[in-house]
Amino acid sequence: MFQIFAKNRMWRKQPLKHRYEVVIIGGGVHGLSTAYYLGKLGVTDVAVLDKGYLGGGASARTTAIIRSNYLTPEGIPFFNESVKLYEGLAKELNFNLLFNQMGRLDLGHTDSAVYGLRMRTEFNRILGVDSRLIGPKEIKKLVPSIDLREGKHFPILAALYHPPCGVIRHDAVVWGYGRGADRQGAELHPFTEVTGIDRTNGRVTGVETSQGLVKANTVISATAGWSSTIAKMVDLELPITTHALQAMVTEPLKPFLDKTISSANLHAYVYQTDRGEVVIGGGVDPYPSYSQRSTFQQMEELAANTLEMFPCLKNVNVLRQWAGLCDMTPDYAPILGPVDGIEGFILSCGWGSWGFKAAPVAGKRVAELIATGETPELIKPFSLSRFREGNLVNERAAAPAAAIH
Amino acid sequence: MAFLLNCPNCGERNVHEFRFGGEATSRPTPNSTPDDWIRYFYNRGNVAGVQREWWNHRYGCRKWFFALRDTVSNQIQETLWP
Numbered sequence: 001m002f003q004i005f006a007k008n009r010m011w012r013k014q015p016l017k018h019r020y021e022v023v024i025i026g027g028g029v030h031g032l033s034t035a036y037y038l039g040k041l042g043v044t045d046v047a048v049l050d051k052g053y054l055g056g057g058a059s060a061r062t063t064a065i066i067r068s069n070y071l072t073p074e075g076i077p078f079f080n081e082s083v084k085l086y087e088g089l090a091k092e093l094n095f096n097l098l099f100n101q102m103g104r105l106d107l108g109h110t111d112s113a114v115y116g117l118r119m120r121t122e123f124n125r126i127l128g129v130d131s132r133l134i135g136p137k138e139i140k141k142l143v144p145s146i147d148l149r150e151g152k153h154f155p156i157l158a159a160l161y162h163p164p165c166g167v168i169r170h171d172a173v174v175w176g177y178g179r180g181a182d183r184q185g186a187e188l189h190p191f192t193e194v195t196g197i198d199r200t201n202g203r204v205t206g207v208e209t210s211q212g213l214v215k216a217n218t219v220i221s222a223t224a225g226w227s228s229t230i231a232k233m234v235d236l237e238l239p240i241t242t243h244a245l246q247a248m249v250t251e252p253l254k255p256f257l258d259k260t261i262s263s264a265n266l267h268a269y270v271y272q273t274d275r276g277e278v279v280i281g282g283g284v285d286p287y288p289s290y291s292q293r294s295t296f297q298q299m300e301e302l303a304a305n306t307l308e309m310f311p312c313l314k315n316v317n318v319l320r321q322w323a324g325l326c327d328m329t330p331d332y333a334p335i336l337g338p339v340d341g342i343e344g345f346i347l348s349c350g351w352g353s354w355g356f357k358a359a360p361v362a363g364k365r366v367a368e369l370i371a372t373g374e375t376p377e378l379i380k381p382f383s384l385s386r387f388r389e390g391n392l393v394n395e396r397a398a399a400p401a402a403a404i405h
Numbered sequence: 406m407a408f409l410l411n412c413p414n415c416g417e418r419n420v421h422e423f424r425f426g427g428e429a430t431s432r433p434t435p436n437s438t439p440d441d442w443i444r445y446f447y448n449r450g451n452v453a454g455v456q457r458e459w460w461n462h463r464y465g466c467r468k469w470f471f472a473l474r475d476t477v478s479n480q481i482q483e484t485l486w487p
């Protein structure tokens with residue numbers, strides 16, 4: 001009986017070797033997708049090391065909203081490619097990812113917010129992303145349960161409607177990429193903590209781990225909230241602070257909402273899952289911390305802000321609340337690619353509260369960078385050197401950005 | 406994770422009465438290199454451990470002070486006037 005399970009394991013358990021071509025630190029969605037796309041390019045001498053179980057970091061705690069209605073000419077095409085990849089991913093990985101492209105409304109409560117949404121809509125359309133600005137009449141049609149009364153504290157004046165936005169089964173994405181990477185030859189090593197990075201003459205030569213020394217030509221850090229601790233191992237300081245982001249979910253209700261609703265002013269977003277639960281996110285704790293524990297304060301604020309949009313949720317019970325670590329950057333954009341002066345060290349971080357949706361495109365493009373040695377155009381704007389060069393991306397349409405700066 | 410912070414003026418209060426003011430850093434001198442300024446503007450130690458940071462008792466006495474906080478456990482080791 002148990003043999004059946006042993007045979008059908010999603011990835012092999014094997015001894016850690018002493019050298020690999022590529023070592024990926026961090027077995028979250030980013031580390032695993034990078035391993036998967038490396039395999040597709042024929043780079044299969046790859047090990048993914050995680051200090052915990054695979055996908056146990058932010059990838060386990062995400063609310064998994066996938067969209068491309070961003071603001072900047074750098075961000076929009078980047079996230080758009082990711083949405084496209086997600087659309088074909090279940091088939092590619094032969095894994096049911098339950099990708100439900102329900103559509104999303106970003107609410108505008110003030111004239112200036114509506115102005116911002118209009119600007120985003122136009123940028124989206126120019127770059128081929130399906131977005132449009134809609135008024136209360138259409139909002140009412142799409143979301144009958146939303147409170148459209150005038151004269152309240154946060155009246156709903158308009159919304160940016162983005163039909164391709166979806167929600168995905170996040171564990172399945174992690175497992176699907178893991179299984180895919182394993183089948184192509186990569187090795188996945190959970191419970192293997194990286195404790196140091198070795199260098200000679202400015203070149204990375206391997207990593208020290210809780211399971212011994214491992215040599216490698218290329219070391220990728222895909223450790224999200226822990227990125228600063230890895231960077232420190234190569235004497236690098238990053239423009240990143242680690243904050244807990246919190247979310248919660250209610251008891252299941254009859255289906256009443258089939259769109260994702262987000263309000264930047266209220267720092268809250270809401271959607272109903274296929275099981276009827278209402279997922280409510282994303283409050284960023286206003287101080288940095290490596291503690292993955294939630295607070296009563298955030299639950300209270302998220303609840304109050306949700307009721308501002310959906311008074312019908314009054315008296316509904318919250319079932320669970322949780323927190324995950326986010327690697328916040330000053331311009332709400334990721335940091336991707338090599339680091340000047342540290343040969344063979346690649347960063348994939350700065351995923352903040354917005355990174356799950358980017359796993360396919362980032363994995364694919366970072367893999368391309370490693371296989372070819374050339375940084376793909378799409379990810380050039382996200383280099384670490386942008387801070388030195390004064391070329392910040394300023395992606396203000398990222399999830400709960402305003403709360404901490 | 407919520408915790409209590411010891412305002413040197415008012416005593417132990419809920420952290421949500423306070424505003425986090427960033428890691429304690431020192432401003433480069435005017436003749437510092439651009440790299441020093443970039444480090445000062447953007448880079449952060451972001452340590453998983455004890456760090457020295459600014460806090461402001463926003464909904465209290467409104468005074469600024471330093472705290473030595475363990476960012477993993479959120480335990481405050483010490484608070485002190487600048």
Ligand SMILES: Cc1cc2nc3c(=O)[nH]c(=O)nc-3n(C[C@H](O)[C@H](O)[C@H](O)COP(=O)(O)OP(=O)(O)OC[C@H]3O[C@@H](n4cnc5c(N)ncnc54)[C@H](O)[C@@H]3O)c2cc1C
Nearest residue numbers: 028029030051057058059062063065194224324355356357
């Ligand atoms: C509550 C919440 C809601 C979110 N909602 C969304 C959303 O709706 N849409 C969206 O796009 N994004 C969202 N995000 C952000 C998204 O979840 C993250 O950006 C993404 O999961 C990051 O993936 P990752 O693989 O880079 O990091 P992680 O999944 O955090 O993986 C990093 C891994 O590195 C490992 N690690 C750390 N240090 C070491 C070490 N020394 N040695 C070995 N391994 C190490 C950790 O154990 C961890 O497994 C949300 C995040 C949170 C917390």
Ligand SMILES: [Zn+2]
Nearest residue numbers: 412415462466
């Ligand atoms: Zn005080």
